[in-house]
Amino acid sequence: MRRSQPKLKERILEIASPLFLQEGFDQVDMRTIARKADIAVGTLYNYFPNKRVLFFEVFESGWEEVFSKINRLCSQKKNTQEKIKVFLEEFHQAVIERRGLGLELLKLSLEAPEEKSRIKRVEKRLKEQLSQMLNKTSLEERFCYPLARCLLSSTWSVSKENQEQAELHFEFIDWLLQNFIANKGAKNDEQTG
Numbered sequence: 685m686r687r688s689q690p691k692l693k694e695r696i697l698e699i700a701s702p703l704f705l706q707e708g709f710d711q712v713d714m715r716t717i718a719r720k721a722d723i724a725v726g727t728l729y730n731y732f733p734n735k736r737v738l739f740f741e742v743f744e745s746g747w748e749e750v751f752s753k754i755n756r757l758c759s760q761k762k763n764t765q766e767k768i769k770v771f772l773e774e775f776h777q778a779v780i781e782r783r784g785l786g787l788e789l790l791k792l793s794l795e796a797p798e799e800k801s802r803i804k805r806v807e808k809r810l811k812e813q814l815s816q817m818l819n820k821t822s823l824e825e826r827f828c829y830p831l832a833r834c835l836l837s838s839t840w841s842v843s844k845e846n847q848e849q850a851e852l853h854f855e856f857i858d859w860l861l862q863n864f865i866a867n868k869g870a871k872n873d874e875q876t877g
Contacts, residue, residue: 693731696721701742709739709788736792740802743785747806750778751813764820765861771814772839772857776850779843786844810836823864 699720703712714735718728732738754774758767779786789803814832819825835857842853 692721692723692727696723696728696731696738697742697745700738701746704739704742704788705782705785709735709792714738736799739788739792740799743789744802744806746782746785747778750774751809754813758817764817765858768814768817768835768861769854769857771817772835773854775810775836776839776843776854779840780847783844821861 696717700712700717703717703720712735714728714732715725717738718725721728732741754771757770757774761767761770792799811829811832814836815829818828818831823831839853839857842849
């Protein structure tokens with residue numbers, strides 16, 4: 685019985701992701717992925733014309749999972765401040781879990797405009813989603829996107845370089861949100877959250 689295309693593509697991505705994370709881009713080959721997926725190499729190439737295309741698909745699908753998880757968790761929170769904290773904590777965890785992919789991306793020369801735009805789309809989506817949350821606070825709208833960019837950048841930096849500081853970082857985020865946003869004439873968060 686022939687498998688449906690979306691399920692096989694999904695399975696290939698599930699198999700390729702940990703391989704890229706654990707072994708790195710250069711160490712993974714298409715034959716290994718095909719063997720682990722129990723498919724012919726030619727079938728794999730029907731879905732992904734080369735390893736680079738597969739790698740970027742793994743990158744994007746991984747972030748789609750992160751966005752889904754963030755949205756699911758944020759929908760359970762009552763106020764905007766809690767949602768922002770959950771968003772940043774999940775972003776932090778995603779950076780840690782996907783460190784291998786990020787390091788591999790840094791090694792690749794991104795000469796193709798499509799590859800650059802795929803990465804930029806994820807970055808932009810993160811900034812816009814957090815900015816929209818910040819926009820539900822008393823913060824002036826023109827400062828929401830720059831603050832989102834700063835919060836994501838500092839969280840990424842802590843996740844990448846100094847995980848021991850993560851607890852202090854999130855304490856600081858709580859303090860910042862409480863003092864800078866919530867106590868400065870904030871809208872009624874329960875109504876806007």
